[in-house]
Structures are given as structure tokens and as C-alpha cells.
Amino acid sequence: MTSDSRLSWREVRDRIHEQILTGRYGPGDRLPRDADIAEDLSCARSTVQRAMQDLSDSGLVERRRKGGTRVRAEPVTRATLDIPITRREVEQSGARYGYQLIRRRMAPAPRGVVAAFGLGAPRPMLRVEALHLSDGRPYIFEDRWICPETSPEVQNLDFTGQSANEWLVLNKPYSRLDLRFYAISANTRLADLLEAEPGAALLVIERTTWIEDAPITTVKAITTPGYQLLTGT
Amino acid sequence: MTSDSRLSWREVRDRIHEQILTGRYGPGDRLPRDADIAEDLSCARSTVQRAMQDLSDSGLVERRRKGGTRVRAEPVTRATLDIPITRREVEQSGARYGYQLIRRRMAPAPRGVVAAFGLGAPRPMLRVEALHLSDGRPYIFEDRWICPETSPEVQNLDFTGQSANEWLVLNKPYSRLDLRFYAISANTRLADLLEAEPGAALLVIERTTWIEDAPITTVKAITTPGYQLLTGT
């Protein structure tokens, strides 16, 4: 970072970013070669490469071998989402976390679950329904299916003390993740569980994880009315 | 990637990732120093550094100078979201894109908008309401506020042909972005516009952008019932 002599890759990145912001380069425009930029700024090509890689990761520019670097013609809004363990999310908001197991039983997986996993045939799986509480009030209801073939240990866990959310995230790292967000209306059961009005609009966060090709779990996290999912800071 | 002789940073990354997956290293555990891993795998430390950086970016591992590298004690689910221009999103689904301006006028920004921008005092802004269509049917209703101080050009644009979404994304790159997702119930006006049942649950994608500290725009993209936002592939 040597603010004096040498240029850091962040400085190079910011300088190029700024040239895009100010319109020096617009959507679709081609930027100079890394080597030329390096000479211009009198730094190493590897420094420019690092800067460009970062701009590319953030979706601002596109790089192709031999094709060079150009500002994305059709920009995308790209953001990183962090979804912590629910307990942590509650505690970080300054509230007291509570947890309550609603139901735990084996059952044949419904078609939606089988489809989420991309499996051929339906099969029995472990269904765990539980409620996360914030300061004693309902916060998130989770409706989860766990594949017992992939995680045989779950047969011996009752999930009364520790949530499946927490156990899985600590003990079952995944190699693939699918996320989807959508809205549903609270039916009478959900309204009852979440202490919400029937028909209230609820944000649902659906997560499915695999380890290699083996399905681990799929969960619908059904939030209480007013819940917001944020990115960034 | 020379699958034969040398080890690529991706291979190094995957090998370490696998050791975490298989439980060789669990949450909170400290990994060997980069230099030792490099020696083990007989590759350069810079290659290990690259691999570790990637694992760190993906949230699996935490690195601290002198502290070393350790598996995150409280893992987070981290994912990258790409939100394209609405026109592109529709076209990519194979449907015909349509656009319809509903209203465009200057108005004092309501408190919610002022708060989203982190401004002190309310001020007049340009409000643009428009409907995006997919195969002639409502797809997303966007309710947008644009700051005319930051983008004076908008005074001369009528947004009848090109959507504000598209114009802004092509002409107003941002340096900061805030995203939030939540669910609302359709009121009668929204139900009418989106051809949905009154009270239907709708996913809202709210986006606010700045260039440096200057607010550009804030928009609520109100989706039609059944809309799902996906990550990854």
C-alpha cells in the first residue's frame, strides 16, 4: 500500500474505475492493454492484472484473452449476500435468541423437494420444522428436509436443543449452493406460528445444498412480516 | 492449467476445500502456513496465496496477518447475485419485452426515500413509475426516484421509449449500491397494474445507488406473483 512510491493494485483499480465513472470509457468500450496501462502508471503488469481481475469480478468489465478488456455493454447489478446462522443474526441485532422445535419426522419427500435436489425418484427424508425467536417473538420459521443418506448422523439428533440450521452449517460444509427468494401469503398455520395476520406477505429464503453431487438439505426460511434482507455493509 | 506437471491455484484451492469438507479441518481450526502448504504440494507460495485468497473471498476461511488462516468459526452462506437490466432478463427468458411509462413528474421525496439516501432534508426529485412487460403481460412495476442534482440530464428525458432502468444503468455507473429484499401485499392499485389479486404477496427488490456521496436513484422493483430471484447458475 506504500502510499508514496509504488502504486498498489487497489489504486490502479480505483483509477480505472473512476475513468469509467467519469465517462472516459463507456459501455462496450475497449480499455488499453494491461501492459500499456502498466507503462502509463509505471507499475508492473501483474499489478494491473490484479486490479483488472477485481473489476472483472465485480462485473464492471469483461476480459477475454486476445480480445482485451472492455466495459460491460449490458451492465449487471452484482452484489454479495451474506446469510449468517439465524441465531447469530438475532444476537447481532441485540435481541435474545430463542429456538423451538415444532416437528421432526421421516416422511416421503414431496415433488418440490425432489425437484430442488434434481433427484429422479422420491424417497423418504427427514423433515424438521422449527421456529427461531427474537426476544421471545417469532422471527423465522424453517421448514427443512434433510437427506439421511448423505448425513446419517441426523438419525441420532433430535434438534430440540440445537437447530438443524446450526448443526448443519457447522458439521456439513457444502460444495454447491442454490438460493432463491420469493414471497408467499401466510396461510392459517403460518399466520398462527409466526403470530402474523393470515394473508400477510412473507419473504421466503430457500436454500439447497449439496456436497459434490450428494444432496444435503433444502430449507425454506419463512420470515415474519417486515423482514428485510440486506446486502453490502 | 497444465493438468500434468505444475499445480494450479484452483487445484490447490480445491484440495484445501476438500480437506475442510471431509472434516480434516473443522470450524475454528487453524490451517498450516501458506509456506508449509506450498512445500507440501511443492508449488510456489504465491500459488497457495492465490488459492487462499479465493477461499477467503468465498467466506470459507478467515486470514489474518501473523494470525494465520483458520476455518470460519461461524460460517456464513455467501452468494453472489446478478440482477440484469429488466429488458435483458425478459428477453433471456425467451419472451418478448414490453415497456410502458405510467407516470413521470417532479415531487417532494417522501421520508422513506430521503432516509434511503441518508439525506438530511427532503427535496424535490423526479419520480418515474413504469411497467415492464413480458409477452405483453405485466412483469415488474418499478417505482423510482431520481436525484436531479446528480443527474441533470434526466430533465430532458421523457422515459417513454427507453426505461429509466436502462438509461441509468447505461449512463450512470455507480460507486456504491444498497440492495434490500422484502415482501409486500398488493394494494388495489398494484393489483390492477400487475393484473394480480389484491392482497397477493409480491417480492420487492429495492436498489439505491450513489456516485461517491451523491445519490443517483432509488427504486422499488415490485415483481408479479410467483416471481423468484435466483443466485448462482
Next chain:
DNA sequence: TGACAAAATATGTACCTACATATTACCGTT
């Protein structure tokens, strides 16, 4: 014992070199 300074140490960055790889561009042939 406690506070503070100094040494030790693991990661972060910058530079340079040498190839690898993916594409585009060019040119000759038909």
C-alpha cells in the same frame, strides 16, 4: 504485576520472467 517496547512471524503486495491458453486477425488457396 502491569505497562510498554521490541522482536518474531504469517499474510499481503509489488516486481519480473517465462510460458500457457484462448481468440482474433491475416493470408493463401480454392
Next chain:
DNA sequence: AACGGTAATATGTAGGTACATATTTTGTCA
């Protein structure tokens, strides 16, 4: 003009060296 093969070229990656930087650990002195 269309096709196809080859050369040219910009980015991607690996290796290696030398420092920079941030912490933790250790050590010293009051």
C-alpha cells in the same frame, strides 16, 4: 467470396525474490 490453417496477441498462470504490514509474543523495566 468462402474456407481453413497459421500467426499474432492479450490475458491467465506459475515461479521466485524482496519488502511491507499487521498482529501476536516476548522481554524489559518500573
